[in-house]
Amino acid sequence: MDQNEAPVLEALAEHQKLKRYGFTPPAHRQGRGVDQRVLEVLGEQSFKSDVVASSGLDDRKSSNGYLSKAEELMAEAVEADKAFFSTCGSSLSVKAAILAVTRGEGELLISRDAHKSVTSGLVLSGLQPRWIKPRWDNELKMSHPPAPETVEEMWQRYPDASAALIVSPTPYGTCADIEAIAEICHKRGKPLIVDEAWGAQLPFHPDTPTWAMSAGADICVVSVHKMGLGFEQGSIFHLQGNLVDPVRLNQCADILSTTSANVMLYAAMDGWRRQMVQEGKGMIDKALELARGLRRDIDTLPGLHVLEDELVHAEASHDLDILHILFDVSELGISGYQVTDWLRENCRLDLGTNDHRRVEAVISVADDQETADWLLAGLRELIGAAPNLPRPPAVVIPDEADLFLETAMLPRDAFFGPVEVIPVEEAPGRIAAEMATPYPPGVPLLLPGERINQAAVDYLRSGVEAGMVLPDPADPTFKTVRVVREEAHRSF
Ligand SMILES: Cc1ncc(COP(=O)(O)O)c(C=O)c1O
Structure with a gap:
């Protein structure tokens, strides 16, 4: 296939060039009816691009197959057998994957560090979870992905479970030994689902942690907006092998999905895939280099410590995505919650994952030295302000x-x-x-x-x-x- 093409994006450009008009939703008619005050914030172009998928972007029979072609290109780019685009986030994709492999009954082996979007799939499906214990670091009071031996033990106890589901990378960037876990599942003829919501960039660079499809997973779910360059809610599930019926997977996604998918999300995913194929390696090289420098710089700041070696060893995780810069702030005498609030209020900087003693900055291919310096300057200011911030109440962490x-x-x-x-x-x-x-x-x-x-x-x-x-x-x-x-x- 020609990876220089981006069929959904190109169809959208053509739609705009031809000035098509529809007496169908969306009723804003490419922005014609929209309040100027809305247009000033959201931009006319975003409404021009918001067209219905069938009888809009494509004809009523979707004869041009823009979406399916974009999905085929995606699958080819990351060496999966199939890829399905979703506009309802990985939150939907993981539920569709769970329903497809279990057919909505019986038991599922599932790592207890799964995200709430995964565990809410258990409420929907009525499945019996058989929890795989993640590794627990009692010193850091944080969990790491489960060890392959733990997955093996769980299969011995629950051989009738339909599949296993793990999260890798975790929101902290820590990774499971997917290859070993996939082998354990496949020995029993059972599929492995990997929630790789944080792994969109992994297939496009050899020095990042293993991409679940290369490691032998059967389904992996990716949020393009987290580590790729797409809109919020854009998600892809990738499939390979013969343990999961692709038609059932697609139909499970269909019963959970919207019938009014936002084609801007498809177009952004389509264009991002082309960009990654053409330039991803170089872009990720730069992001890794930036992250290495920033990790060093943050670690030298007084009162801050970047976690790295503690996260990757025999009893911890198998690998680490260094784009997740997790740092301990406890020496400053304040909590991760306070750090996050202070940086937002005083430096216009928002950080993601935080807890009683840690905060995480995630570097993307869109960052550069300027944004890294902004973060460093903010952290220096924070260190100066920390002695005057109130001491946080203690959080009682369970053993x-x-x-x-x-x-x-x-x-x-x-x-x-x-x-x-x-x-x-x-x-x-x-x-x-x-x-x-x-x-x-x-x-x-x-x-x-x-x-x-x-x-x-x-x-x-x-x-x-x-x-x-x-x-x-x-x-x-x-x-x-x-x-x-x-x-x-x-x-x-
Ligand atoms: C590990 C994990 N899985 C799934 C999700 C859900 O992804 P989305 O926000 O794309 O619905 C998240 C979101 O933070 C996540 O961290």
């Missing part, structure tokens, strides 16, 4: 023994069954009916169906006091919690 909660009910039954709202002090021993997820990075501490323990309550309550954000519980302060009803009072 490993208390961290992994018992799954007492199917997540779906706990979520949809009768519930009651109780003060959180009364929660230990009760079964959660809702998720509680420190965000970002978005790994739920508590899932529907899990028996709540005192350590979980202490962690979440002390976390919220210190600045942790919990977007999903009905009471985000976590003073009350929805649990499975056991007595008949205050029910919904």
Whole structure:
């Protein structure tokens, strides 16, 4: 195929050149009806590009096959058998993958460090999760992807599970030994799904951690907006081998998806793939070089320490994507939450993943020395301001023994069954009916169906006091919690 083509992008250019007009959605008619104040912010061009996919960009039969051609080009570029574009984020793609491999019944081996979009797939599907324990670093109080031996043990205990699902890279950039895990799954004829939401750039450079398709995974899911150059919500799932039916996968995505996909997302993914094929290696080289320099520079700043060697060794993760610069701020006597808020307020800088003692800056191919210097200047200012910031309240982190909660009910039954709202002090021993997820990075501490323990309550309550954000519980302060009803009072 000709990787210099970008069929969706080119079709959109043609649509604009021909000045096509449709008596179909979107009703804004390429921006004609849109308020000037909206156009001033969003730009006329974005409305010109917002056209319906069939009977708009393509004809009513999609005879030109722009989208399928773009997907074929994508698959060829990353050496997958098939690629499917989605406009509903990896949040949809992972659910489609789970449904396709399990057919919505039975058991799934799933790493307990999965993102909430993955675990919410368990509520939708009614599956029985069989949790693979990630490695836990008790000193750093953070988890790493599970070891291959742990996956092997889980298959021995649950040989009838339909598939295994792991996350790699994690939002911290740490990576699993996908190759070894894929081999373990394939020995049993079972597929491996890799949530590679953070791995869009991996296929385009040999010095990045292993790309899941090269490591033998059957399905991998990628968010193009996280590490690639596409709009928010653009996601791709890649497929290879014969353990997963591509038609079923596509149909599972279809039943979950919108029927009004935004073609701008497709066009951006299409153009990004072409750019990566043509220039990706050089662009990623520069980003890696920038990240190496920035890691060194941040590490020399007083009170800051960049995590690297601690994250990659036999008991930790298999590999690290160095574009994720995770640094410890505890020596400054302030929390990662405070650092994030301070940089936003005082330096117009936003950082992503943060916790009681760490913050992460993620470098992309769009960064350069100027943006790196901006971050460094912000951090220097922060160091000067830190002594005057209030000391953060302590966060009570659970020990490993208390961290992994018992799954007492199917997540779906706990979520949809009768519930009651109780003060959180009364929660230990009760079964959660809702998720509680420190965000970002978005790994739920508590899932529907899990028996709540005192350590979980202490962690979440002390976390919220210190600045942790919990977007999903009905009471985000976590003073009350929805649990499975056991007595008949205050029910919904
Ligand atoms: C590991 C992981 N998987 C899946 C997702 C969901 O991706 P999206 O935002 O594209 O829906 C995220 C989002 O942060 C994530 O970190």
